[in-house]
Amino acid sequence: MILVWPIAIPMITAILTLLLRNRGGANAVSLLGAVALLFSGLALLQAVLSGGPISAQMGGWEAPFGITLFADILSAAMVVIAGIVGVAVIVYSQFDVTDDERRVGFHPLSHALLLGVCGAFLTGDIFNLYVWFEVMLIASFGLLVIGGRRDQIDAAVKYVGLNLVATLAFLTGVGILYGAAGTLNMADLHLVLAERQSETAVLASAALLLFAFGAKAAMFPVFAWLPASYHTPAFATSALFAALLTKVGVYALLRVFTVVYDGGGGFVQPILLIGAVLTMVIGVLGAAAQNDVRRILSFHIISQIGYMVLGLALFTPLAIIGAIFYLFHHIIVKANLFFVAGLIKLKAGSEELNKIGGLLKASPFLAVLFLIPALSLAGIPPLSGFWAKFIIVQATLEAQDWWVALAALAVGLITLFSMTKIWLAAFWKDHPDPDHDLAQAMPRTMIGPIAVLAVMTVIIGLGAGPLYAVAEEAAVTLLDPLAYVEVVLGPEVAETARAERAALQLAEVVE
C-alpha cells in the first residue's frame, strides 16, 4: 500500500484542485497535496532503507501478468525529490503564476505532471512506463500553453511535435519488444532476454527505446525541443520542467538499460558514450551563445544531462553511483536556478542580460542565493555539484577514457564561464536604465523555496559522504538486475537464474 500513495496522492489532488478551480481553497489543497506527496515519499524511502526494495502487484494479478509497482532506494529517493520540488514549486507559484493561469488549470496540471513523474519512477512494467510518460507529457503540454502568449504557443508546437515523435518511437519499441519476449514485466524481460541480447528484434527495440528516452532526456542530437520551450512559461512551471522532465528520461535510461537491456554491451554503450560527450559539449556551447537567463539555464540542463548519461555509458559501479548522485544533486540545483531567474526578472524587469543589472547592490541576499546553486552547477567545492562531477570524472579516469575526462572537465569550466556571465550581467554591473527601481520587495513565497533549496545544496555538499552511501545502495538493483528480479518474481526464480548463470560461466571456464 505504501507504494500506491505517491501515485494516489497527486491523482486525488489533481482531481480536487480541478473541481475547486480558482476558488479560495484550491491553493491550500494544492499545497497540502504536494506536502502529502513529500511525506508519502519519505515514508516509502524509510521503508526501503530499512527493509530493502519492495514490490506490489496491482489488481491482484500475479507478476509477470499484472502491472507491477517496484521501489528501491533509487525510485523512492526520486519520489522524495519530486515531492520536494513539488512543494517548492507550489509555494513559489503563489506569487509567480497569474490568476488566469490558475483558472485554466495550473494546479491540476502540475499535480498531473507529478503523478506521471512518480508513476514512471515506481512502475516495474514497461508498457505502464509508456502510459506514465504520456500522463506526464499531456500535463506538460497543458502547462506550456495555459499562459496563451504568442511565444508560448510557438514553443508548445515545437515541444509537442518532437515529444510526440519520441513517444511513438517508445510505443513501437515496446511493441517489438513484446513481440520478441512475450512479456512486458521488466523483471521477467530481464530473465527472458538474458541470452538473447543480440537478436535483431531485441536490438531494434533497444534502438527505438534509446531514441525515445534520449529525446525525453534531451540528449544530443534530439534536444531541440528543450531550449525552444523552457524559457516561455511561468517561472514556477519552468522550474518544475527543468527539475523533473528530463530526469525522468535519464531515470528510464538507467532502469531499462540495466534491467531489460545490457547497457554495457553491444551497440548501446558506444552510442551512449559518444552521445553523452556530445550532449555535454554542445549543451554548454549553446549556453555560451545565449543572452537570456532562462535560455542559458536551459542549455545547461542539456549539458548536465550529458554527465548523467556518461555515468550510465561507462557502466562501472562507480560511474552508475555517480550518475545517481548527479541526478539527486541536479534536480535541486536546477529548480533553484530557475526560481532565482524569476526573482531576477521581478526585480530587474527583464531576463535579457543587456537589460538588467545592479542586483548585487540592491539585494546582496539574492546574490548569495544565486551564487550557491550557480557555483554548485559549475562544480566548485564544497558544494554538491563538485562531488557529483568528482565521482563521474573519477569513474572516467578509472575507465582510462582520457579524452572523456578531459571533455567533462572542460565542460565544467565553460559552465563556470556561463554562470559568471549571468553574475556579471545581472548582479555586478549597474542597471542599464538608471531610473529603474530595483527596490521591488521580494515576496516571501518566492525567496523561501530558493533559500530552502540553497541550504539543501550546501548540506548535500558538506554531507556528501552519507548521500554517497545512499547512492551506492541505490545502485545495487541497477548493477545486479537479479536483485530486482528477486523482489518482483520471488527469491526462487532469482536463485534458479543465478545458479543457471553460474553453471554457464563454469562451462565456459571449463571449455
Added chain:
Amino acid sequence: MEIVIAALVGFLVAGGAYLMMSGQLIRFLFGLVLLSNAANLGIFAAGRMTYATPPFVPEGSTEAVAGAANALPQALILTAIVIGFGLLAFALALAFRAWQSLGTVEMDAMRACEPLDPPKTVPAPSAPRLEAAE
C-alpha cells in the same frame, strides 16, 4: 499476413516521415497520425497473427479455451489508440491556435519563441562604483 502488415507499416512510416519533413505544421500532424497508426499495427503484428478462437474463459474454469487468441496486443493497442487520440486532438487544437496567433503554419516562419535577430552583445561589465564601497 505478417508480410502484408509489415509492408503496410513500412508504407505508413515512409508516408508519415515524408509528410513530417515537409516543413508545414498541418502536414506534420497528418504525418504523426500515419506514424501512430503504424505503431499500432506494429504491436498488432508483434502479437502474432493467427486464426484463433476468441480468448474467453469457460464458466467454472480458470483457463482460456485451447487455441485462444492473444488478447494482450489488442489491449495495448486500445490503450495506445485512446492516448494517441487525446494527444492528436490536443495537437490539432494547438495547431489551430498557432495559426490564429502566429498567422502561419510554415515551420520555418514560426520563430516567436526563438527570434532570429543576432544576439546582442553584453556590454562589458563596469566595475562597481567605488563610492558604494566607501
